[in-house]
Amino acid sequence: MSKLAYRRILLKLSGEALMGDEDYGIDPKIIHRIAAEVMEAQQAGCEIALVVGGGNIFRGAGLAAGGMDRVTGDHMGMLATVINALAMQDALEKLGGKARVMSAIKINDVCEDYIRRRAIRHLEKGRLVIFAAGTGNPFFTTDSGAALRAIEIGADLLLKATKVDGIYNKDPKKHPDAVRYDTLTYDEVINNGLEVMDTAAFALARDSDLPLRVFDMSQPGELLRILQGEPIGTLVRGRNHH
Ligand code: UDP
Numbered sequence: 001m002s003k004l005a006y007r008r009i010l011l012k013l014s015g016e017a018l019m020g021d022e023d024y025g026i027d028p029k030i031i032h033r034i035a036a037e038v039m040e041a042q043q044a045g046c047e048i049a050l051v052v053g054g055g056n057i058f059r060g061a062g063l064a065a066g067g068m069d070r071v072t073g074d075h076m077g078m079l080a081t082v083i084n085a086l087a088m089q090d091a092l093e094k095l096g097g098k099a100r101v102m103s104a105i106k107i108n109d110v111c112e113d114y115i116r117r118r119a120i121r122h123l124e125k126g127r128l129v130i131f132a133a134g135t136g137n138p139f140f141t142t143d144s145g146a147a148l149r150a151i152e153i154g155a156d157l158l159l160k161a162t163k164v165d166g167i168y169n170k171d172p173k174k175h176p177d178a179v180r181y182d183t184l185t186y187d188e189v190i191n192n193g194l195e196v197m198d199t200a201a202f203a204l205a206r207d208s209d210l211p212l213r214v215f216d217m218s219q220p221g222e223l224l225r226i227l228q229g230e231p232i233g234t235l236v237r238g239r240n241h242h
Contacts, residue, residue: 104136209238
């Protein structure tokens with residue numbers, strides 16, 4: 001077994017990542033493929049926690065734009081992340097993995113409550129942990145939930161899977177001459193006006209010196225290669241990392 005560069009990581013998947021080519025909801029083929037990659041990375045020896053978003057079902061801000069109370073909309077968005085987390089748990093279990101969903105909102109009949117020490121214990125015992133319901137509070141996002149949980153469980157790396165293969169100086173879909181960064185510091189992200197995560201998530205990660213890597217999960221095998229130390233995507237470094 002090749003030695004991995006990371007002992008424990010947190011992987012953030014947006015709800016849209018689970019949608020595949022569908023317009024809404026979950027594409028079973030996509031979630032199966034992602035689960036297989038997570039299992040492969042875990043079997044290589046890394047402890048893996050996941051945070052899943054809910055944007056493929058509901059987002060509070062979108063519901064509020066349609067006239068709904070924002071807090072109610074955010075509650076619906078958080079419940080959407082629980083739906084995705086259950087689907088991810090199922091996909092991992094179908095592949096023989098041991099997985100536990102832990103929710104920031106109490107829904108005891110369908111999953112565990114988030115308890116930090118228990119989450120760490122699950123990871124130590126070789127279980128995959130899926131953190132659902134973000135931070136449990138309205139007006140936050142699952143990016144904030146991912147940064148928060150990564151820090152709480154002492155993850156060595158926060159991995160953010162997106163549809164773009166890293167951080168560019170401008171939107172690569174609109175500008176063919178956009179340039180991708182290999183590494184950045186948190187200060188460089190701010191100084192260059194780059195958008196990587198929302199402000200709350202970004203501030204948490206920066207203040208805790210949490211290394212963040214942004215990559216494209218649709219490229220098969222990249223998760224494992226990143227854990228083996230390959231510089232795929234863009235790394236945002238904390239002050240004390242080089
Ligand atoms: N949400 C929230 N608090 C949190 C995390 C999520 O209120 O701590 C709600 C919010 O409405 C958000 C929705 O859940 O829009 C889905 O999460 P997110 O938009 O982060 O999902 P993603 O874009 O990653 O699919």
